[in-house]
Amino acid sequence: MSARHGRPGFAVPRRHPWPWAARALALALALSVTSAAPAAGAGATATKAPAVPPVAEQPLDPLVVDEVPVVVEGQTPAGPGTDTVPAPELSAELPDVVAADAVGTRTVSAAVPVTRYQTLGVTWSTGPSAADVDVRVRTRTDDTWSQWIPLESDGTVPDAGTAEASREVRAGTESVWIGDADDVQLSLGEGARSVQDVRLALVGATDDAPDGADRSADAALSAPTVLSAPTVLSAPADLAAAGGSVVASAPAAPAIVTREGWGAAPQRCAPDVASTLLATVVHHTAGPNTYATVGEAMAQIRGDQRYHQDARGWCDIGYNFLVDKWGNIYEGRDESGTRPVIGVHAGGFNTATLGISMLGDYSSITPSAAVQESVARLIAWRMASYHRDPGSTVGYTTLGGENSRYAGGTTLSLPVVIGHRDVAYTACPGERGYAVLGIIKQRARDIIAGQYVNPSLSATSVPVGGSVAVLGGATGTIHSTLRVVDERTDQQVRSVFAVTSPTGGGALIVWDGRNEAGAPVGPGPYRLSLEGVDTRDGRPVVGFVARVQVTGTSVPPTVPGVPLVGDLRFVPVAPARLLDTRPGGAALGPGGRVDVTVAGTAGVPADAKAVALNVTAVAPSTTTFLRVWPAGGPVPSSSTFNADPRITAASGVMVGVGGEGKVSVYNNSGSVHVVVDVSGYFVDGSSGVGYRPLATGARLLDTRSEGGPLTSGATREVQVTGRAQVPAGATAVLANVSSVGPAGPGNIIAHPAGGAVPTIASVNHLPGDNVSNRTVVPLSADGRLALTLQGAQAHVVVDVIGWFGAGAPMRFTPIDPARATDTRTTSPLGQGESRDLPLGAVALPQQAQAAVLSLAATQQTDTTFLTAWQPGTSRPTASDLNTGRGRDQAAMTVVPLGPERLVRVYNDRGTSHVVIDVQGWFG
Incomplete structure (x- = not known):
C-alpha cells in the first residue's frame, strides 16, 4: 500500500482472496433495525435484540485479507517482499502518547488508509518475548481520532499434537472491529523488536467501497437461521476408557445462529x-461495543474468522461459540454443538x-x-452433556505453550468455568466480564438442576464375581x-436401583457382578448404563454409559461319572431348549465348563x-472350539466343533x-x-426305534430350483416319508440343513410340520456365506418337516442321510469322544480330491456298522463343501459340510x-484340512 498511498513504513499488501466457490456458499443473514441499539453499559439491564423482519437473501460481499509488513525501529524485517521497506516515521501528532506510557520508547506508524476494511489484527513470527509485544491501535473517522485501544498479544496457538498445529501458524493479537474508519495507526512497544516478520492484517471486502458507503451489511439481510437442539448428544470417543454420556436429557439447546446464518467461510482443514x-x-x-445491528455483529464474526484462518493460519474461527451484546448466540467452529471440537482460544487449554x-x-x-x-x-x-458441574472443578493436564500460566504437563484442579485470564497472561474477558463469571456459573447450575x-x-x-461401582458426585x-x-x-442381565443423595464424590451405585438370579455373570464386555430422575421435578438427568470387561472363568465341581450304556433305541421329542447362557450373561470363559441337565427335562425321561x-456357540471373542461329553467322564482330547x-x-x-443326568x-479360548x-433321546428299552442310513443320501429340498428363497418369518414344509427310501413309519431323520447365499445374519429352524415353531436354531447363517449343520429333525405324524427362517432371506437345501423308525435295525452306542484322524499332520485335501482317511485310532468294535462322526474343515482356501461316505460306494449327492474360506x-x-474302518472324504474347491472325531457308533 506504500506505492498506492505513499505511506512510509508500509509495503504493498499481500492479498489472500476468498475463492469464488466459497463466496457463493455465504449468505447474509442478520436483523434489520429502525434505529441503532445502544451499547450495554455497566450495570445495564438486558438490551432487547433488534426485531426480525424477514427480507430477501443476497450474497455477501466477498472478504479479503491484506497483510502489510511492518518495519519496527531497530529490527530487521523478515519475510518475502520486506527487504526494501523503508524505516517507519514517528507520528508528529502524538508526542505525548509515547511519554505517557512510561514503558520506554514506542514506535508509532503513520496513518494507514482502511476505507475498505472492517477488521484488523497484528501478527508476527514467534520470538522469546512474544507476550510482551504490546500493540495498540487507534482509528480516525471523519477527521476524529479514537483513543488508543490495546490489542492483546493472546499467545494463542493450536494445542500440540493436533492436526491444526502442523499447519503454518503465526502468533499475534486478537482481531478488532474498526467498522467504517478511514485510517488507523499502530503503536508498538519495545517487545516488538524481539519478534520477526511483524504484519498488519486487514480484513474487508474485495472492492474498494466509495466514501460514505454503507458497509454494515444491513441492506440485504434476513432472519438468522437457528440451529435446532439435538435430541441425543454425541458420546466421547472411548467408552472403554470409562468416559461417555449419551443419554437424554441434557438442558435444551438455546437458539443458535448457524454458521450458514452468519455467513461463515468453509473450514480450511x-x-x-x-x-x-x-x-x-x-x-x-x-x-468495540458500538456495533448497532445484528448485521454488524455478524460482519464482525466473519472478519474474525477470516483473520483467524488467513492471518493466523488456523482451520477455522478459534471459538466454539460467540454471543453478541443482545444475547444472540452464534455457532463458531463447525459441529461444536454436537461434538467436543477442539478450538484455538486458550493455548495449552484448547483440548x-x-x-x-x-x-x-x-x-x-x-x-x-x-x-x-x-x-x-x-x-x-454443553457441560451437562458431559456431566460437568459449572460450580465445581475437574482434573486437567495442560499442554502448556506461549503465554500460558502453566507449564506443559501441569495437572490442575481446574474450575469447570474459567475466564481466559485464569490460564493465560491476558485481561480477557475484561474486568467487568470476569466479574460476572460467578453469576454465570450459578445460573448454569440452576439450569442444569440435578x-x-x-x-x-x-x-x-x-x-468373574467381582464388583464395580460408578463413582462421582451428584x-x-x-x-x-x-x-x-x-x-x-x-x-x-441386571438392573440395580438406588437413591443418590447430593454428594461431592463417592460411589453412586454398585453392581456386584451378578445377574438377576444372583449368579455371577460370565466373562465378556458389559455395558453399564446409569439413568436417573431428579426427584425435585421428575426430569430425567443426563445418564452415563461405560464398559466393563469381566475376565476369568468359572468351573463347577466335577459330578460323579456313570458307565455308558450301548445298544440304544431312539425316541424323538419336540425340539426344546435346555441351555441358553445369554439371558443371564453366563458366558463360558477360557477353559470354562458348564454341566447341562438333560435327563428328566424337556420331555427327556430320567x-x-x-x-x-x-449345540451352538454364539459370539465367541476369539477362535475357539467346544467339547461335549458325558458329565463326569474324562475330558476328551478331541473337539466337537470349532x-x-x-x-x-x-x-x-x-x-x-453322564452323572446326575x-x-x-467346555470352551477352549476366550469367552463364548x-x-x-x-431333539430326541436314546433308551435301552423297547420304547425307542432304530436307525437306518440311506445308501447315497437324498436331497429333498433345494429352493434354488423350487419355490425361491425363504424370507424372514416364512415357513416351508417338506414331505419326507414316502420319498427317497424313507418309509411311512419314520419318526425322525438325520438331515443336513444348509443356508445358501444368505443376504445377512439369520437362522433356519427345522422342526416337525404342523406344530408351533420352537425357539431353537438348526443352522445360523452369515451374509453371503454358505453354512450347513447336520442335526436330528423329528417328523410330524404324517411324515413332514418344516423350515422356518428368521432374519435375512436365504436359499435352503435339505439333504437326508438316514432315518429313525420301527423298521430300522441299528442301535446307538455312545463313547467318550475321541480323535480319529487329522490331515494337519500330513497334507490338506486338494480341489476335487477324494481321500480315504482311517478311523483306526479309535477302537470301534466289529459290530459297529456306522460311525457317528464330527467332520471338521480347517484352513480352507476357498468356499467349499465336504462329503464323507463309505469307500467302494458312489459319492452321495448330498454334502456333509458347507463352509466358507x-x-x-x-x-x-x-x-x-x-x-x-476307512472314511472317504471329498473336498470340492481350494484346499482344506480335515479333522474327524468319533462320538459313537450304530450297529
Missing part, C-alpha cells in the same frame, strides 16, 4: 475432536474445553443480563437405575442314556448322558455364549463302515 468436554473458557473479543467469546470489550462495560443468560445456557447445555458429576468406573476390568437427589447389558448379545443335541470370532456356529451331537460343555437344544467349521455325520 478439519479440526481435531476431543473425547470429552472438561471445562468452559469464557472470552471477550475485546473489540476438551468449550471456548465461548462475548462479542465486544467488557473491560469497563458489564455484560448485559441477556449476554449472561445466553452464556449460562450454553455452559449448562445431575451426575464427573462419573467414572471404579474399575474397567473385574474378575447435585441433587436422584432416583438412579443401573442397567447392565451383555454387549455381545445386547441382552440386559432314564435316558444318550441324547441328540444341537468357532470363529463373533461368528455363530453350531453342530449336532449324539452324546451319552448331565452332559458337559452357549446354546443347547434337544478360512472358517473352522464342523458338522455331525453318520458314515457306514467297511471292514477297513
Whole structure:
C-alpha cells in the first residue's frame, strides 16, 4: 500500500482472496433495525435484540485479507517482499502518547488508509518475548481520532499434537472491529523488536467501497437461521476408557445462529475432536461495543474468522461459540454443538474445553443480563452433556505453550468455568466480564438442576464375581437405575436401583457382578448404563454409559461319572431348549465348563442314556472350539466343533448322558455364549426305534430350483416319508440343513410340520456365506418337516442321510469322544480330491456298522463343501459340510463302515484340512 498511498513504513499488501466457490456458499443473514441499539453499559439491564423482519437473501460481499509488513525501529524485517521497506516515521501528532506510557520508547506508524476494511489484527513470527509485544491501535473517522485501544498479544496457538498445529501458524493479537474508519495507526512497544516478520492484517471486502458507503451489511439481510437442539448428544470417543454420556436429557439447546446464518467461510482443514468436554473458557473479543445491528455483529464474526484462518493460519474461527451484546448466540467452529471440537482460544487449554467469546470489550462495560443468560445456557447445555458441574472443578493436564500460566504437563484442579485470564497472561474477558463469571456459573447450575458429576468406573476390568461401582458426585437427589447389558448379545442381565443423595464424590451405585438370579455373570464386555430422575421435578438427568470387561472363568465341581450304556433305541421329542447362557450373561470363559441337565427335562425321561443335541456357540471373542461329553467322564482330547470370532456356529451331537443326568460343555479360548437344544433321546428299552442310513443320501429340498428363497418369518414344509427310501413309519431323520447365499445374519429352524415353531436354531447363517449343520429333525405324524427362517432371506437345501423308525435295525452306542484322524499332520485335501482317511485310532468294535462322526474343515482356501461316505460306494449327492474360506467349521455325520474302518472324504474347491472325531457308533 506504500506505492498506492505513499505511506512510509508500509509495503504493498499481500492479498489472500476468498475463492469464488466459497463466496457463493455465504449468505447474509442478520436483523434489520429502525434505529441503532445502544451499547450495554455497566450495570445495564438486558438490551432487547433488534426485531426480525424477514427480507430477501443476497450474497455477501466477498472478504479479503491484506497483510502489510511492518518495519519496527531497530529490527530487521523478515519475510518475502520486506527487504526494501523503508524505516517507519514517528507520528508528529502524538508526542505525548509515547511519554505517557512510561514503558520506554514506542514506535508509532503513520496513518494507514482502511476505507475498505472492517477488521484488523497484528501478527508476527514467534520470538522469546512474544507476550510482551504490546500493540495498540487507534482509528480516525471523519477527521476524529479514537483513543488508543490495546490489542492483546493472546499467545494463542493450536494445542500440540493436533492436526491444526502442523499447519503454518503465526502468533499475534486478537482481531478488532474498526467498522467504517478511514485510517488507523499502530503503536508498538519495545517487545516488538524481539519478534520477526511483524504484519498488519486487514480484513474487508474485495472492492474498494466509495466514501460514505454503507458497509454494515444491513441492506440485504434476513432472519438468522437457528440451529435446532439435538435430541441425543454425541458420546466421547472411548467408552472403554470409562468416559461417555449419551443419554437424554441434557438442558435444551438455546437458539443458535448457524454458521450458514452468519455467513461463515468453509473450514480450511478439519479440526481435531476431543473425547470429552472438561471445562468452559469464557472470552471477550475485546473489540468495540458500538456495533448497532445484528448485521454488524455478524460482519464482525466473519472478519474474525477470516483473520483467524488467513492471518493466523488456523482451520477455522478459534471459538466454539460467540454471543453478541443482545444475547444472540452464534455457532463458531463447525459441529461444536454436537461434538467436543477442539478450538484455538486458550493455548495449552484448547483440548476438551468449550471456548465461548462475548462479542465486544467488557473491560469497563458489564455484560448485559441477556449476554449472561445466553452464556449460562450454553455452559449448562454443553457441560451437562458431559456431566460437568459449572460450580465445581475437574482434573486437567495442560499442554502448556506461549503465554500460558502453566507449564506443559501441569495437572490442575481446574474450575469447570474459567475466564481466559485464569490460564493465560491476558485481561480477557475484561474486568467487568470476569466479574460476572460467578453469576454465570450459578445460573448454569440452576439450569442444569440435578445431575451426575464427573462419573467414572471404579474399575474397567473385574474378575468373574467381582464388583464395580460408578463413582462421582451428584447435585441433587436422584432416583438412579443401573442397567447392565451383555454387549455381545445386547441382552440386559441386571438392573440395580438406588437413591443418590447430593454428594461431592463417592460411589453412586454398585453392581456386584451378578445377574438377576444372583449368579455371577460370565466373562465378556458389559455395558453399564446409569439413568436417573431428579426427584425435585421428575426430569430425567443426563445418564452415563461405560464398559466393563469381566475376565476369568468359572468351573463347577466335577459330578460323579456313570458307565455308558450301548445298544440304544431312539425316541424323538419336540425340539426344546435346555441351555441358553445369554439371558443371564453366563458366558463360558477360557477353559470354562458348564454341566447341562438333560435327563428328566424337556420331555427327556430320567432314564435316558444318550441324547441328540444341537449345540451352538454364539459370539465367541476369539477362535475357539467346544467339547461335549458325558458329565463326569474324562475330558476328551478331541473337539466337537470349532468357532470363529463373533461368528455363530453350531453342530449336532449324539452324546451319552453322564452323572446326575448331565452332559458337559467346555470352551477352549476366550469367552463364548452357549446354546443347547434337544431333539430326541436314546433308551435301552423297547420304547425307542432304530436307525437306518440311506445308501447315497437324498436331497429333498433345494429352493434354488423350487419355490425361491425363504424370507424372514416364512415357513416351508417338506414331505419326507414316502420319498427317497424313507418309509411311512419314520419318526425322525438325520438331515443336513444348509443356508445358501444368505443376504445377512439369520437362522433356519427345522422342526416337525404342523406344530408351533420352537425357539431353537438348526443352522445360523452369515451374509453371503454358505453354512450347513447336520442335526436330528423329528417328523410330524404324517411324515413332514418344516423350515422356518428368521432374519435375512436365504436359499435352503435339505439333504437326508438316514432315518429313525420301527423298521430300522441299528442301535446307538455312545463313547467318550475321541480323535480319529487329522490331515494337519500330513497334507490338506486338494480341489476335487477324494481321500480315504482311517478311523483306526479309535477302537470301534466289529459290530459297529456306522460311525457317528464330527467332520471338521480347517484352513480352507476357498468356499467349499465336504462329503464323507463309505469307500467302494458312489459319492452321495448330498454334502456333509458347507463352509466358507478360512472358517473352522464342523458338522455331525453318520458314515457306514467297511471292514477297513476307512472314511472317504471329498473336498470340492481350494484346499482344506480335515479333522474327524468319533462320538459313537450304530450297529
